[in-house]
Amino acid sequence: MxxxxxxxxxxxxxxxxxxxxxxxxxxxxxxxxxxxxxxxxxxxxxxxxxxxxxxxxxxxxxxxxxxxxxxxxxxxxxxxxxxxxxxxxxxxxxxxxxxxxxxIKPFKVVVEGPKGSGKSTVIRFLVKKGVNCRDRDQEVFSNDKIIGFNLDTRADFWKERIHRNPNEYFLLLTCSKEVLEERLSRRTIEGSGYTYEHEVYQNAYEETYDYLKREHELHHKLYKMNNSNLPIRVQKRFAMETIEKMEEHYHRQKTHQKRIQK
Structure with a gap:
């Protein structure tokens, strides 16, 4: 056509x-x-x-x-x-x-984070670099009900989610409250400004990630980038360095599986 x-x-x-x-x-x-x-x-x-x-x-x-x-x-x-x-x-x-x-990379990356954290910018960059991305995980990470659970329960849901699919990785973007407020204030869609809900999500993301890291439960499946006022070139460099870590883990995992099957 x-x-x-x-x-x-x-x-x-x-x-x-x-x-x-x-x-x-x-x-x-x-x-x-x-x-x-x-x-x-x-x-x-x-x-x-x-x-x-x-x-x-x-x-x-x-x-x-x-x-x-x-x-x-x-x-x-x-x-x-x-x-x-x-x-x-x-x-x-x-x-x-x-x-x-x-x-195209042989795995998928879910990019998660509160509104205004820069997900769309990172996703567009990674897709054009050959990384298949999903914008948010609405089943667990962005689920209002799970966000409202206590830390231990929420962490259990996160652990199950990040380990469910061996070919799926997660990149969590976070920002300071001040940066989120400034970014969201520039959006023209009605109701898109900073609200208490954004703060709840931001705090829950930070709290759960830090808990899993302390408990050594990340297992190279979940990564975090603080995206507060980072220049675009720095965002891109960090994102690609993270993809390299994911790819290294992916191939190491596949090699291990082949050894087990022999």
């Missing part, structure tokens, strides 16, 4: 689910190593590729002969049903299934 854009799906919350439910389902194909679902969004053909390898990458491709797709994803994604789509149209790693299998 004349126009085409590619996006990595990093968020599977209610908004994204509502978007897919609004589409006209077209057909399905079982491909080599991934499944492809076809949808129609008006005059736009949507191809949703779900990879069945350890990265669990989800790639959305929008195609049209008439629509130039310039407004397919709004520039301001907050409040949009398409929040969590990271464009990779011009990124060589995502041009074909072959380049994806060859260049």
């Amino acid at each position: 004349r126009y085409e854009k590619k996006y990595v799906v990093t968020r599977l919350g209610d908004e994204m689910i509502k978007y897919f439910e609004s589409l006209e389902y077209y057909s399905y194909e079982n491909m080599d190593g991934y499944e492809r679902n076809y949808f129609m969004d008006g005059d736009i053909l949507i191809e949703l590729d779900i990879y069945q390898n350890e990265s669990e990458l989800i790639l959305l491709t929008a195609k049209s002969n008439e629509n130039n797709l310039e407004e397919f994803v709004p520039k301001q994604q907050r409040g949009s049903l398409k929040k969590g789509l990271v464009e990779v149209t011009n990124c060589p790693r995502y041009q074909s299934p072959e380049t994806i299998f060859e260049n």
Whole structure:
């Protein structure tokens, strides 16, 4: 088709689910190593590729002969049903299934943290470096009910969650209260400013991480970055250094599994 854009799906919350439910389902194909679902969004053909390898990458491709797709994803994604789509149209790693299998890291990274901690910036950077990311874990880390539990109970949920999938790692972003207040005050969406809820989440994240670290329960699965006023270049360097640690642990773990199986 004349126009085409590619996006990595990093968020599977209610908004994204509502978007897919609004589409006209077209057909399905079982491909080599991934499944492809076809949808129609008006005059736009949507191809949703779900990879069945350890990265669990989800790639959305929008195609049209008439629509130039310039407004397919709004520039301001907050409040949009398409929040969590990271464009990779011009990124060589995502041009074909072959380049994806060859260049995308063989594990997934969940980026967690309170609103305003810089998750979107880190996720966009990592995705373009070939790291499949998920924006928040709504089952445990961002679950209001679990946030409200006492420390011991909350820590038990975190331990179970980070060890559930051996191919999944977690990066926790934190910020000072002052930085969160300043960042959230700049957002134009109504109700997006700093509230007591943000402080509760921030404190719970810090408290639970510190507890697991003291108890030696991180096991190279959960990492933390204090993102208060860090220059973008420092954020990127720290993020890549963390990915290198994750990859080292991933390969060490696979080697250990192979030895056990012999």
